[in-house]
Amino acid sequence: MCDERLTAGGRRPAANDSAMLRPLLGISEGDLERELLRKSVGALAAGRASCHHCGRTPLVGERVHLFGDGALVCELCLPRRSEAPERSESVHHSEHGHTVRRRAA
Numbered sequence: 001m002c003d004e005r006l007t008a009g010g011r012r013p014a015a016n017d018s019a020m021l022r023p024l025l026g027i028s029e030g031d032l033e034r035e036l037l038r039k040s041v042g043a044l045a046a047g048r049a050s051c052h053h054c055g056r057t058p059l060v061g062e063r064v065h066l067f068g069d070g071a072l073v074c075e076l077c078l079p080r081r082s083e084a085p086e087r088s089e090s091v092h093h094s095e096h097g098h099t100v101r102r103r104a105a
């Protein structure tokens with residue numbers, strides 16, 4: 001597939017236009033790649049449920065326990081809590097395949 005984008009002047013962009021802009025922006029290609037990766041991983045992690053104690057994301061099929069204070073606790077950290085959970089759920093994979101979500105068992 002051919003790239004048919006044109007610049008404001010109606011000409012095709014030169015192959016080195018982005019390379020010429022990088023020094024002006026003050027960021028190297030490697031730094032840009034790392035920053036984009038860091039942001040995308042952070043966005044993925046923000047949408048996941050995690051254990052209140054260890055911070056681990058529960059695996060599909062794992063039992064998680066919900067407490068009155070809103071804390072979600074994984075099976076491994078359950079002995080750390082002295083009170084009984086309000087309810088327990090099994091973690092299921094989402095229908096869209098983008099993240100792991102909790103659903104009532």
